[in-house]
Amino acid sequence: xxxxxxxxxxxxxxxxxxxxxxxxxxxxxxxxxxxxxxxxxxxxxxxxxxxxxxxxxxxxxxxxxxxxxxxxxxxxxxxxxxxxxxxxxxxxxxxxxxxxxxxxxxxxxxxxxxxxxxxxxxxxxxxxxxxxxxxxxxxxxxxxxxxxxxxxxxxxxxxxxxxxxxxxxxxxxxxxxxxxxxxxxxxxxxxxxxxxxxxxxxxxxxxxxxxxxxx
Amino acid sequence: xxxxxxxxxxxxxxxxxxxxxxxxxxxxxxxxxxxxxxxxxxxxxxxxxxxxxxxxxxxxxxxxxxxxxxxxxxxxxxxxxxxxxxxxxxxxxxxxxxxxxxxxxxxxxxxxxxxxxxxxxxxxxxxxxxxxxxxxxxxxxxxxxxxxxxxxxxxxxxxxxxxxxxxxxxxxxxxxxxxxxxxxxxxxxxxxxxxxxxxxxxxxxxxxxxxxxxx
DNA sequence: TCATAAATCACCCAATGGGGTATGTTGCTT
DNA sequence: AAGCAACATACCCCATTGGGTGATTTATGA
Numbered sequence: 001x002x003x004x005x006x007x008x009x010x011x012x013x014x015x016x017x018x019x020x021x022x023x024x025x026x027x028x029x030x031x032x033x034x035x036x037x038x039x040x041x042x043x044x045x046x047x048x049x050x051x052x053x054x055x056x057x058x059x060x061x062x063x064x065x066x067x068x069x070x071x072x073x074x075x076x077x078x079x080x081x082x083x084x085x086x087x088x089x090x091x092x093x094x095x096x097x098x099x100x101x102x103x104x105x106x107x108x109x110x111x112x113x114x115x116x117x118x119x120x121x122x123x124x125x126x127x128x129x130x131x132x133x134x135x136x137x138x139x140x141x142x143x144x145x146x147x148x149x150x151x152x153x154x155x156x157x158x159x160x161x162x163x164x165x166x167x168x169x170x171x172x173x174x175x176x177x178x179x180x181x182x183x184x185x186x187x188x189x190x191x192x193x194x195x196x197x198x199x200x201x202x203x204x205x206x207x208x209x210x211x212x213x214x215x
Numbered sequence: 216x217x218x219x220x221x222x223x224x225x226x227x228x229x230x231x232x233x234x235x236x237x238x239x240x241x242x243x244x245x246x247x248x249x250x251x252x253x254x255x256x257x258x259x260x261x262x263x264x265x266x267x268x269x270x271x272x273x274x275x276x277x278x279x280x281x282x283x284x285x286x287x288x289x290x291x292x293x294x295x296x297x298x299x300x301x302x303x304x305x306x307x308x309x310x311x312x313x314x315x316x317x318x319x320x321x322x323x324x325x326x327x328x329x330x331x332x333x334x335x336x337x338x339x340x341x342x343x344x345x346x347x348x349x350x351x352x353x354x355x356x357x358x359x360x361x362x363x364x365x366x367x368x369x370x371x372x373x374x375x376x377x378x379x380x381x382x383x384x385x386x387x388x389x390x391x392x393x394x395x396x397x398x399x400x401x402x403x404x405x406x407x408x409x410x411x412x413x414x415x416x417x418x419x420x421x422x423x424x425x426x427x428x429x430x
Numbered sequence: 431t432c433a434t435a436a437a438t439c440a441c442c443c444a445a446t447g448g449g450g451t452a453t454g455t456t457g458c459t460t
Numbered sequence: 461a462a463g464c465a466a467c468a469t470a471c472c473c474c475a476t477t478g479g480g481t482g483a484t485t486t487a488t489g490a
């Protein structure tokens with residue numbers, strides 16, 4: 001079965017070239033090519049694509065906005081962003097909007113086809129330079145990675161409140177004063193918190209709280 | 216000019232095979248092949264690599280730790296992680312430690328060579344599945360941007376290392392074992408860390424370390 | 431050469447924290 | 461009315477941590 005691809009690209013030369021490449025290659029079928037995203041809904045409904053090749057720089061609705069709309073309305077459609085620039089701000093916006101991958105306009109045709117197949121199969125192609133930027137965030141320590149998923153530890157409101165005070169660095173006595181309860185009560189709550197978080201020390205609890213946005 | 220490659224890989228068969236492939240291919244020169252990272256510093260100084268091919272699963276010092284050390288000491292060296300499994304946790308750790316990219320062990324030789332050339336040229340080869348996970352982190356807002364600024368507390372290398380172990384939740388005894396020093400020495404370092412960070416407890420130190428990307 | 435910083439080890443003492451167990455009051459839900 | 465979860469309090473025991481003081485070795489630079 002061919003992969004059905006729709007193109008959103010304002011430059012007619014590029015648009016036609018892409019369409020020609022797709023239709024001239026076995027396994028790919030360009031079912032629509034559009035100069036802008038102003039009628040994105042009809043465009044999608046008519047072309048019924050598996051994968052959308054989206055130019056990020058378009059007149060009218062930007063590729064980012066169209067991406068967001070398509071992802072909300074047709075979540076099964078994979079979107080591959082293409083742009084001439086290596087602008088990491090735009091890239092992040094597009095990825096946040098729901099794009100599955102990203103490719104630069106001067107990548108050779110075979111990379112386009114590979115990338116389309118890859119998103120179609122659930123992958124996430126990113127060009128080397130973009131990947132490098134993404135990794136740059138990690139190695140530059142400008143980010144804190146947050147473990148995804150299970151952040152619901154069923155802490156009660158009071159427990160969250162005390163955990164927050166712990167994160168702020170207070171000792172039991174201070175926490176007791178601030179929460180208007182006794183020292184022993186603080187300790188009882190803390191013990192419960194530890195059990196729920198599956199930790200055995202204050203610093204582990206603080207770490208989990210910070211990283212997972214508890215408290 | 217050939218790309219100088221050093222290999223860290225505990226499996227002798229794999230190590231020899233990689234070495235043979237590299238030395239048998241024009242443009243690549245394997246200048247060292249090591250079974251573990253225990254003498255990583257001498258290994259690097261002797262082989263003077265442009266790119267290091269690092270096994271993530273090694274006896275003794277793990278590939279992740281060696282990666283961190285090499286990146287700190289020889290920041291111009293590119294590190295390509297190789298692993299048998301698609302374990303995203305380990306891969307993230309390695310990327311955070313400073314690896315430029317990674318490759319799976321059952322990838323064919325030409326992919327190895329491509330990946331080496333790519334990191335050498337400043338790229339960042341990442342497989343689709345890992346790229347997807349990376350994107351997931353960004354789009355799911357699991358990433359916390361940290362305001363840059365006064366994060367220079369003049370911690371020594373050793374102090375940063377111990378702080379990292381503290382962040383990981385180890386107690387003094389464990390840290391002593393892991394750092395191959397005595398309990399009392401750990402405490403001495405910790406006291407110095409507290410003074411430099413202007414804190415007075417483990418949890419405060421952990422909090423600062425996480426939030427400001429120390430360690 | 432002298433000073434300095436880093437890294438290592440040690441001992442003392444007091445404060446803090448962690449685990450267990452127990453008891454009581456609310457207030458909501460079944 | 462009984463059950464339950466959250467909240468509150470108290471006591472015991474001992475492990476861990478934090479602060480101070482002092483010491484040696486090594487390396488680096490003024």
